Structure formats: structure tokens, C-alpha cells
Amino acid sequence: MLLPSQIEEVIIANLDCDFIEVKGDDGTHFEAIIVSPLFKNQSMIKQHQIVYEALGDMMKQEIHALSIKTITPEQWQKFTKSTNL
């Protein structure tokens, strides 16, 4: 069964991220939160395409469903400050 940690590993290997969290325990449906400087000044479409590129064939074959939330380091800083994390 595909584990969230396996997806995390593939993304980390192919994409420069400041933070990543992938959740999902049924082996087919996953949710990812990714913070990367590469998302800066990119449209949301482009940000998601960057993630899909990092996943390569995994996206076509193994992952049935992946919900993605992309965040720039600047947005992340604001977010963590506002929630006091």
C-alpha cells in the first residue's frame, strides 16, 4: 500500500521544499501541504504543475487522488505567525 511518507520522499527528492506534509491512510487518497520558494510569483496552476512534475509517473500510476495546497514561504510565515505555531 502506498504510504503518505513515500509520496513525501518523492516530492522532497525532486522539489526544493521548506515544509511538506502528506496525509492519507487509505493508500489511494492523499492530501499534501507544500511550502516551496519555487512557488513564488507563480500562478496556482503553475504551482500545482510543479508538484505534479516532481511526482512524475507516480501521479499517473500509483496515486489515485491527491489534493494539493501550495504555499510560498512568505505566505507560510504569515500563516504560522497568525496561528502562533
Add this chain to the structure above:
Amino acid sequence: MTENLKIKQLIDDNQVLLFMKGNPKFPQCGFSSLACQVLDACGTKYETFDVLQDSDVREGIKIFSNWPTIPQLYIKGEFVGGSDIIKEMYESGELVKLISPA
């Protein structure tokens, strides 16, 4: 190539077009269902194309948009995104603006 032409034609012919699995009454996937719910909430008229009825379009649209998943939303000929983006844009008010500019 012919698939590309067919996809292009579909996109050109429909102001708001959702490529989805199933149809709005009977969506065949949670993400497609979510996309329909969001478009319904926008109060817009939209057309859908069921990719489960046409495997050439199902694979072709992924290459056409450089996007590996379904649903995919096109508004006025432009690719808007998949269900995550559609939902986020709805929540921020951008989607309604895009569909019906004031």
C-alpha cells in the same frame, strides 16, 4: 492531433466547461462532485464533458492542459485548474469574478 482539435473545439464552444467524471446529477468521483457543487454555488450556467464516455478525451485533456487529473475547468477558453484550485478560487471570490466580471 484530432483529439486536440476536438478538445479545442469543446473549449471554444463553451464559455464555462468542466471536464469531469460522470455528470452533475451523477458525478462518479468526489473531486468532480466538488467542482460541480462549487460551480452550482456560483450560480453560473456551465457545460460538462464526461471523460468516462470518451477515453481519447480523458487522456488527451491531460496532455492538452499539462494536468494529470480530472476534473479540469475551462472558462472562456482558459484553463482555470483542478478541484483544489476551483475550490480555493471560489473561497477567495476570484472564481465568481472570473465567471461574471462586474
